[in-house]
Amino acid sequence: MTIPTSKLRVARPTDDIKALLPFYRDGLGLQVLGEFEDHEGFDGLMLGVPQGPYHFEFTHHRGHGAGRAPTQDNLVVFYIPDHAAWQAAVERMRQAGFEAVPSRNPYWDREGLTFEDPDGYRVVLQHGAWKDGL
Incomplete structure (x- = not known):
């Protein structure tokens, strides 16, 4: 189920x-x-x-520490197939003061860009469509 x-x-x-x-x-x-x-x-x-x-x-x-991301592979991936929308999303990140970082897995660098939040967790803006089953 x-x-x-x-x-x-x-x-x-x-x-x-x-x-x-x-x-x-x-x-x-x-x-x-x-x-x-x-x-x-x-x-x-x-x-x-x-x-x-x-x-x-x-x-x-309150009163407890969470710490940083345990690895650089803690990812959230947004699939953005439209090129103009993807470019706008990347530009919005840069305008907000965030630069892309190299992904630990080079797969994400081929069609996207990875950004790291202040806690070390990463968000990938993937220029591509979601493919069922992958």
Whole structure:
């Protein structure tokens, strides 16, 4: 049995929610969908596209450290088949002050660019279409 089509939340901890905001809001162009403070010791921020099929949630547990990404292979990949839209996404990242970094896996450098957030997690802007089964 497979999981039915649903919304996807990518949730992860961080030590500094405010440091992530420029990367995901200004660079990727996501909107703040919600936030909370001191919910049972957690602060949080959700970013995405209103009514979109996914969003990101970043949480900080007060008094606890989250640390950086464990490897450079912690990726979120956005497939952008339209060349003008891909170029605009890359330019928005650069205008927000973020430069591409070499991907640990050279596959992602052939058709895309990889950007690293302040916690060391990476986002690939892949110039290509999603291919089912791959």
